[in-house]
Each structure stands twice: as structure tokens, then as C-alpha cells.
Amino acid sequence: MNMNWLLTHSPALLIAIPLLAAFLTPLIDRLSKRARNVLVLIVLITVEVVMIVLAWDVFTGNTHIYTMGASNPTATIPVQAAIPIRIVLEVDGLSAFMGLISATVSLAAGLYSLAFVRRETGQGRYYTLLLLMLVGMLGMEFTGDLFNLFVFLEILSIASAALIAYRFYRGDAVEGAFKYFVISSLGALMVLFAIGLLYGQYDLLNMAALAKVMKYTMLDKIALVLFIAAFAMKCGAIPMHMWVPDSYTVAPASITAMLVVASQVSLYALFRICFSLYGLTLDVTTVGIIIISLGLLSMFVGVTMALPQKDIKRLMSYHAISQTGYMLLGVGVGLYLIGKPEFSTYGMAAMEGGIFHIFNHALYKGLLFLTAGAIFYKVKTRNLNEMRGLAHSMKFTAIFFMIGAFAIAGIPPFNGFASKLLIYESVYCVSPILSIIAMLVSIITLASFVKVFHSAFMGPPMRNTKEGEVPKSMLIGMVILTVGIILFGLFPGWVVDHIVHPAAQALADQAAYIQAVIGG
Amino acid sequence: MLHTPSGYWDPLLWILALIVAILIAYIIRGFGRKDYKGGEQSKPFLSGMDIPDEKELHIRAGNIYWGFMEGLEGYYDIMKKIHTGVVNDYVAWFLGVSALLFIVILIVGVT
Numbered sequence: 001m002n003m004n005w006l007l008t009h010s011p012a013l014l015i016a017i018p019l020l021a022a023f024l025t026p027l028i029d030r031l032s033k034r035a036r037n038v039l040v041l042i043v044l045i046t047v048e049v050v051m052i053v054l055a056w057d058v059f060t061g062n063t064h065i066y067t068m069g070a071s072n073p074t075a076t077i078p079v080q081a082a083i084p085i086r087i088v089l090e091v092d093g094l095s096a097f098m099g100l101i102s103a104t105v106s107l108a109a110g111l112y113s114l115a116f117v118r119r120e121t122g123q124g125r126y127y128t129l130l131l132l133m134l135v136g137m138l139g140m141e142f143t144g145d146l147f148n149l150f151v152f153l154e155i156l157s158i159a160s161a162a163l164i165a166y167r168f169y170r171g172d173a174v175e176g177a178f179k180y181f182v183i184s185s186l187g188a189l190m191v192l193f194a195i196g197l198l199y200g201q202y203d204l205l206n207m208a209a210l211a212k213v214m215k216y217t218m219l220d221k222i223a224l225v226l227f228i229a230a231f232a233m234k235c236g237a238i239p240m241h242m243w244v245p246d247s248y249t250v251a252p253a254s255i256t257a258m259l260v261v262a263s264q265v266s267l268y269a270l271f272r273i274c275f276s277l278y279g280l281t282l283d284v285t286t287v288g289i290i291i292i293s294l295g296l297l298s299m300f301v302g303v304t305m306a307l308p309q310k311d312i313k314r315l316m317s318y319h320a321i322s323q324t325g326y327m328l329l330g331v332g333v334g335l336y337l338i339g340k341p342e343f344s345t346y347g348m349a350a351m352e353g354g355i356f357h358i359f360n361h362a363l364y365k366g367l368l369f370l371t372a373g374a375i376f377y378k379v380k381t382r383n384l385n386e387m388r389g390l391a392h393s394m395k396f397t398a399i400f401f402m403i404g405a406f407a408i409a410g411i412p413p414f415n416g417f418a419s420k421l422l423i424y425e426s427v428y429c430v431s432p433i434l435s436i437i438a439m440l441v442s443i444i445t446l447a448s449f450v451k452v453f454h455s456a457f458m459g460p461p462m463r464n465t466k467e468g469e470v471p472k473s474m475l476i477g478m479v480i481l482t483v484g485i486i487l488f489g490l491f492p493g494w495v496v497d498h499i500v501h502p503a504a505q506a507l508a509d510q511a512a513y514i515q516a517v518i519g520g
Numbered sequence: 521m522l523h524t525p526s527g528y529w530d531p532l533l534w535i536l537a538l539i540v541a542i543l544i545a546y547i548i549r550g551f552g553r554k555d556y557k558g559g560e561q562s563k564p565f566l567s568g569m570d571i572p573d574e575k576e577l578h579i580r581a582g583n584i585y586w587g588f589m590e591g592l593e594g595y596y597d598i599m600k601k602i603h604t605g606v607v608n609d610y611v612a613w614f615l616g617v618s619a620l621l622f623i624v625i626l627i628v629g630v631t
Contacts, residue, residue, distance in 0.1 A: 179610065182607050182611070183607075183614070226618070229614065233614050233617075240610070240614050283625070286624060286625060286628065290625075304596075349525045384581030418522055418531075421522070425526045426525050451584045451585060454579070455580065459578030490531050493530075496522055
């Protein structure tokens, strides 16, 4: 197996390997628990390595196309047809960027789970569903056609709902999963209906082929509304966010970290639909203002709702909503300015800020949820009122929490500051109020995490709590994300130039997206 | 170094500046009285009340930012009413937002 073969087939392999392993896991689980854990870890590490290799190639300018079932995977249009009719995977800068996030957080979550769910039953099912979540995320990120976007959205939603209910003996876990399932089904139904509208008009499902013939008719507008509403709800934009704290809070912490990425994949789908499918045919001013408004609402309401929370994971869930607002704001401003002279200076920087924030958020929010899980693992409660002085016994967790808290609050030199700075300095082009609200939200975020740190880690030690840290595999999971936060914080210029800019460029350049699949 | 629309951000330079600032602060601290042993000024102040045993002193999460929440009571009352926890309401919000988007994109949208 040489590097070219690996690179050519990597889009398909990245979906096929975890999918195959997901179905193998329950079988191997019956033979040996240790072998099952080894298999899951090998698969997660393999996916991470292959994803890095693929992403590096994509970031150097090579968009990867893979046609499923074709003798030549790069031939998207069969000889006897004029349009792409097979399932086409398209990995451009943005897909690779999102794939890196999904693979990295899944690896950290998988490692963390080894100890975290050790005392639970049904671990075979747990790891099967975890791998299926990864399949759903990578599939949504890589797919080049709308129907498979729906299929992978469903795989992701069903696996996520089942994992939210993993601790089914707790009533709140089942309730959270039920709410997630209702909301996901409704969202998926709307996505399917929108796809039907487009297919009925154009006889096409391939996004690049659709983008080429898109006319922005009344039916296209109806489809756009359904796409925006469904994906905005799935990414937790206010006022369709209420399922987020209900579901994130009750899921196992490792799964909550993955749910954060799952929500960001919906955000990716929203951006992909707006930029790559509709592009300049849509009314960018109106849709840009809609996305900016959703972002502002999410930022402000999310952070103000986080402040009074007493449940540590519920508090963090509201912050996840608030941080999603920054991404919507940044990319919304980019969409608003696209086609205008200010785009090259401010619009691109806003998009880079929003996209950079997606990766940063996955790292620090994932880390914060893992620290919340570590606290729950030790003290068996999520109630901040019942905690104190945990820094006495959980020194590493306290340090990881501080790093995550500084990063989410945008304190330099951590990664959150770099992406927020790009957003602050670019969105004021539309209105200075946007930058002011973004900074205000960061200040309240810091206040909120000061409260958590004081409540959980400061003060006299808790009685009736076992001394010592959480198991090593949980610490390793947290270390992976912490290293990412520090590196992205110390070298933001390199990250933006080599990873974020290609992703933003891929999103903004609809013509390149179309040309990669159907040429011309 | 990260280039932004209005300038640049260099974390390594920032860390260097922070180290220099800490060094200056440490030097200034060195000019202080060496014989200072504490007293009333070094004790925590809690509105003139007696301070409980420091080893047992801990303010619970529910009491932090009480004033902020009181100041924004009207806002939080509305937020509590909206967040019912009932999934039917979640669906209603989704339908409401969808309806609003239909109006904005189909009717108000200029293109």
C-alpha cells in the first residue's frame, strides 16, 4: 500500500473503516473486552492519522474527489451520462478541516471512555454507537450529494440519541434522548423535504451539479428556509436551542464532547448549503442578516442563561450555544459581505475567525466537558452547590479546567483569543455594535467560569470523597485536547495560514467547488 | 504571527511582555517593607461581620452573582417562562422561526 493509493482512497476509507469496526465491535465484545477496546482505539488512531495525511494534502491545494463504485474514483460523470449519478465524496479545505476536528475529538473521547464507562454495562453497544457517530460526522463532511447528507445526518442523530440515553437507568437521560430524537427527526424531515423540492425541480442530488444550475426560484427559496431552520436548530441556535442543555447535560461526558462536534457538523452543513449550493444566487444580504441575528441572539442569550446555572454540565451547555453564536456571527458577516468590496479585507477575516472558532471551540469545549465528567466521576454529582475544594485532590483536572476556561473566555495567549480577535476586528465593518456584544459576551463567559472554578475547585476539601485523580486514560483524553489548545494558541498565524484559510477559501469559492466535481 | 484587519497578534511576543511585566512587579515588590508582619489590613473584610473559620469558608455557586441576577430579574423571568422543558414548545419554537424565515426570505428578500 503506497501513499498515493492511500490518498486516493482515503475519503472512502475514512468512512468505511469506522463503519466496519462499528459492526465488528459487538462481536469482538463477546469474545474479549480488552480486544474490543484495542480495536476501537486502533480504529480511532488510524482515522486520525489518515485524516491528517488527507487534510495535509487538501490544504496544499488538492481537492479530493471520490466516486463510489466507479472504476476510476475521480471520474464523477459516467461515460453514458451527462451528470454525476453515483455517490460522490468531495473533500475540499472545509471538509478536511471539519474532518480533522471530528477525528481528533473522537480519539480524545474514545481514550477518555476507556475508564469513564468502565463501570457501566453495555459497553459493546457504547463503542459501536461512538464509532457510528464518527461515521455520521465524517459522512456529512465528505459527501458531495444532498441525499447522502440526509442519510449521514440520520446515522449521526440516531447514534447520538442512543448514546445520550446510555445511562438509561437515570430518567433524565431517557428524557434528554427523547427530546433530542424528536428534534432531530423534525429537522431531518425538513431537510428531506427541502432535498425533495430541489430534486423535483432539477432531477439532481449532487450539490456541485445543483449549484451550477441553481436559479433561486420560489421553490429554491422554500428549500433554503427549510435547510436554514433545520440546521440552525441542529446546531443549537437560539431560539431553537432548548434541546441542547437537556441533552448535553445527561449524556456521558465523552459523548457530550462528541455532541459538541456533531452540532458543529450541522453548522458546517448550514454553511455548505448557503455558500456552496446557493452561493451568489441567493440574497446574501437578507440571509447574511438572518445568520448574524441568529449568532447575536445565541451569543447573548446563551451566556446570560449560563450564568445562573448550578448544574456544571448545563452551564457548559449554555456556553456551547453562546460560542456557536460567534461562529454564526463570523461566517454570517462573511456571507453578508460576499460580492462587496469589503469582502477581501473584512469578510474573509470574519469567515476565518468564525471557522477558526469552530476548531477552537471543539477543543476547549470538549476539554471542559471532559473535566466536568472527571468531576462527576469523583463526586457523583453535577450540582455546583454540592462541590468545593476539588483542586486539593484533582490537581491535573483543575489545571485542564483553567486552560479550557481561559480559552473559552478569550484570554490571551490561548486559542479562543486568536479566533475572537479576528471576529472582533472584522465584524465591526458591518456595525461596531456586533464587536461590542461579542466582547461583552466574552467578559460574561469569564465571569461564569470564575464561578465554576471557585465553586468546584476552591475552598476546603470535600468530605466523603476519595482522594486522588481520575484514571490515566481519562487524563490522556484531556491532555490531547489541552495540547491542541496550547499549540493553536501559541501559533495562530500558522494555523490560520495553513488550515483555516484553505477552509474559508473553499467555502467562499463556489466556482472551485463546482469545477472540482463536474469541471467547466 | 496572526495578521488581523487592523494589525497583528503575536502570542510569543505577548508572553515575553508578560514576563517582563512580572519581573518589574517583582522588583517593585522588593522595595516594600521587609518587616511587615500583617495585621488588620491583611484580614479579609466581609461587610464588618465576623469572619468564619477560614478552613470552612466557601461561598456556594448559588450565591455567586446574586446581585447580577437581581438586577436583571425582569429578563430572567421572561427567560424562565420561555424555557419550559416541554418538547412540544421546542417544536413550536422551530415552527415559529421557520414561519418567520419564510416571511423574511420569500416576501421581504429583495432578490
